[in-house]
Amino acid sequence: MTKRVHNFNPGPAVLPLEVLQQAQAELLDFKGTGMSVMEISHRSKEFEAIVSEAQADLRDLLGIPADYKILFLQGGASLQFAMIPMNFRPAGASADYIVTGTWSKKAFKESQKLGTAKSAASLDADNFNRLPAQADLKLDPAAAYLHFTSNETIHGVEYFSEPVPPAGVPLICDASSDFISRPIDVSKYAMLYAGAQKNAGPAGVVVCIIRDDMLEKVPANLPNLLDYKALAEENSLLNTPPCWSIYIVGLVFKWARKLGGLPAIEKRNLAKSGLIYQTIDESGGFYRGHAKADRSRMNISFRLPTEALEEQFAGESRKAGLIGLKGHRSVGGMRASLYNAIEPAEVEELANFMKEFQKKNG
Numbered sequence: 001m002t003k004r005v006h007n008f009n010p011g012p013a014v015l016p017l018e019v020l021q022q023a024q025a026e027l028l029d030f031k032g033t034g035m036s037v038m039e040i041s042h043r044s045k046e047f048e049a050i051v052s053e054a055q056a057d058l059r060d061l062l063g064i065p066a067d068y069k070i071l072f073l074q075g076g077a078s079l080q081f082a083m084i085p086m087n088f089r090p091a092g093a094s095a096d097y098i099v100t101g102t103w104s105k106k107a108f109k110e111s112q113k114l115g116t117a118k119s120a121a122s123l124d125a126d127n128f129n130r131l132p133a134q135a136d137l138k139l140d141p142a143a144a145y146l147h148f149t150s151n152e153t154i155h156g157v158e159y160f161s162e163p164v165p166p167a168g169v170p171l172i173c174d175a176s177s178d179f180i181s182r183p184i185d186v187s188k189y190a191m192l193y194a195g196a197q198k199n200a201g202p203a204g205v206v207v208c209i210i211r212d213d214m215l216e217k218v219p220a221n222l223p224n225l226l227d228y229k230a231l232a233e234e235n236s237l238l239n240t241p242p243c244w245s246i247y248i249v250g251l252v253f254k255w256a257r258k259l260g261g262l263p264a265i266e267k268r269n270l271a272k273s274g275l276i277y278q279t280i281d282e283s284g285g286f287y288r289g290h291a292k293a294d295r296s297r298m299n300i301s302f303r304l305p306t307e308a309l310e311e312q313f314a315g316e317s318r319k320a321g322l323i324g325l326k327g328h329r330s331v332g333g334m335r336a337s338l339y340n341a342i343e344p345a346e347v348e349e350l351a352n353f354m355k356e357f358q359k360k361n362g
Helices: 017-025 045-062 076-088 102-114 228-233 243-258 261-281 307-319 344-361
Strands: 068-073 094-099 116-122 146-149 171-174 191-195 206-211 299-303 334-337
Touching: 017 243, 045 068, 045 206, 045 243, 045 261, 068 228, 068 243, 076 102, 076 171, 076 191, 076 206, 076 228, 094 102, 102 116, 102 146, 102 171, 206 228, 243 261, 261 299, 261 344, 307 334, 307 344
Parallel strands: 094 116, 094 146, 146 171, 171 191
Antiparallel strands: 068 206, 191 206, 299 334
């Protein structure tokens, strides 16, 4: 009998059970080929169909306009931190970054290695416990682009409406940890990208959605595998792509559509995060959320009265089959990652555990 735990890991993270079961069923013989997806040629009609179906399903889920390319690339979001300025910041130009946590800070620092980048806002002094208001952003009307991270996995703050760049400045978003968790207006973005391993699939592939006019800005003579235009022209098949990861991402997109698409997924995510925040808010201070505002639906970081109790909570929750709840060292405490594939019943288990733990130790 297969044993499945309640997986609250921040990434690589939980995948839908039916996606895993389908992948298991097709592992040895994908659609009558007599081969695994890991064995078929990336130039075959079978694999080209995997890519085109995944693109079509994502286009449907997010309502992606026709003038955007969908790429499945390697290197995760972290490689895009370097590729974005290489492709979209001309020589001598500057780019703006809103620094709201660990991941946007990494993107900003990587960009600084390659040219001029400015911090439009940073709440580092407050350990990133909220997001900056639009009025507090110091924006350059001549910036090559404005970059932000829609959800900070470690600090647990999330944008639910986009920051507004100056007229004509392209908006670029790292959406790795809240990708396909709610509807958004893709037409507001010049580029969206997301490492799959949190909400859309396994590690090994990053999804990039890029408006066509941005591809015309790519300079000549970039290395092919760092050139978005070259990658788009070959439909992500410039070299051997992460075939298995793309296949799983495609299955996740189909699963999300079957659930009712992003409006239904957002409703489900609101209910899940609402239950944990209610447990925190009604604990009388026993549980204290890290985020003071702009609280993430995906990653909920919280503290207990003492570090000893936090260690006890981590140990007892593991024994109860609640896995991955220990917080990141920069914030401490605990963190519950409630990605799309976490079932509501699993979140109820966590809320009940938190209440019982408080009764025994509060």
